[in-house]
Amino acid sequence: MTSTRPLRFLKGHGTENDFVIVPDPDGTLDLTAADVARLCDRRAGIGGDGVLRVVRTAAHPEVRELAGEAEWFMDYRNSDGSIAEMCGNGTRVFAAYLHHAGLAPYGDVAIATRAGVKRAHLAKDGSVTVAMGRVRLPSEQVTVTVGEHSWPARNVNMGNPHAVAFVEDLAQAGELRSEPLFQPAEVYPSGVNIEFVVDRGPGHVAMRVHERGSGETRSCGTGACAVAVAAARRDGADPAVTGVPATYTVDVLGGSLVISELPDGTVEMTGPAVIVAEGVLDPAWRGDLD
Numbered sequence: 001m002t003s004t005r006p007l008r009f010l011k012g013h014g015t016e017n018d019f020v021i022v023p024d025p026d027g028t029l030d031l032t033a034a035d036v037a038r039l040c041d042r043r044a045g046i047g048g049d050g051v052l053r054v055v056r057t058a059a060h061p062e063v064r065e066l067a068g069e070a071e072w073f074m075d076y077r078n079s080d081g082s083i084a085e086m087c088g089n090g091t092r093v094f095a096a097y098l099h100h101a102g103l104a105p106y107g108d109v110a111i112a113t114r115a116g117v118k119r120a121h122l123a124k125d126g127s128v129t130v131a132m133g134r135v136r137l138p139s140e141q142v143t144v145t146v147g148e149h150s151w152p153a154r155n156v157n158m159g160n161p162h163a164v165a166f167v168e169d170l171a172q173a174g175e176l177r178s179e180p181l182f183q184p185a186e187v188y189p190s191g192v193n194i195e196f197v198v199d200r201g202p203g204h205v206a207m208r209v210h211e212r213g214s215g216e217t218r219s220c221g222t223g224a225c226a227v228a229v230a231a232a233r234r235d236g237a238d239p240a241v242t243g244v245p246a247t248y249t250v251d252v253l254g255g256s257l258v259i260s261e262l263p264d265g266t267v268e269m270t271g272p273a274v275i276v277a278e279g280v281l282d283p284a285w286r287g288d289l290d
């Protein structure tokens with residue numbers, strides 16, 4: 001049955017990783033995987049790499065216990081409708097949405113995610129810094145293959161899984177219309193985000209990414225964090241040993257992010273977040289999305 005309740009949405013992006021934002025404070029919306037895929041469809045829907053559903057933490061059974069630490073939960077979905085633990089660019093855009101909606105002033109705001117509570121700092125220049133939490137470096141050796149090229153890749157976990165491959169030229173990743181092969185498959189039983197990286201100079205790299213559940217995107221925040229940590233280790237830097245942060249500028253197709261790994265093993269990400277538009281879904285298009 002078609003609902004008459006107006007369903008608001010916003011569109012935002014962080015370094016051109018774009019999202020449909022769906023405010024649902026009371027968590028009453030039954031957002032199925034098919035609904036998400038329709039919203040993210042770039043021709044027949046709003047279009048986006050994913051959906052950020054904005055739910056009061058206390059109203060969501062998965063994260064209710066975090067309500068004392070963060071008022072709002074970022075229910076992130078990939079554009080194919082699958083659920084992911086974390087989205088770095090999404091946290092910046094989510095913080096920008098909270099500010100846009102009058103729900104958070106400039107300064108610090110806590111955001112509940114499936115990978116725990118992330119603390120974001122909204123600056124007046126529109127940039128957002130997010131404490132992304134602790135990086136994990138599982139020891140398995142991974143190989144990534146595109147066409148005739150294969151590379152060893154570093155397994156990095158930023159709450160969600162990544163395989164980081166240093167390549168000679170970003171063009172070697174090809175068109176990335178389909179998921180690159182990775183081996184052994186058992187290392188990533190729930191799939192993986194794959195980053196291809198080249199050097200640009202000291203403390204400066206560039207990457208492309210094939211995201212689990214979304215395909216090639218123009219940026220991936222958790223991916224940029226994974227890349228910076230992999231680059232630091234490759235460059236012989238381990239902040240936990242030296243006591244000195246390792247900072248990298250990571251160029252993505254849609255801009256640049258600055259990533260620091262800190263001596264306590266956590267990672268900080270700074271980058272832009274933009275709210276582009278807002279509107280109401282047409283009831284006829286929306287159908288039984290309610």
Ligand SMILES: N[C@@H](CCC[C@H](N)C(=O)O)C(=O)O
Nearest residue numbers: 084087088089160220221222
């Ligand atoms: N674009 C995101 C990552 C989104 C989730 C990812 N596709 C996954 O399935 O883990 C980011 O900015 O981190």
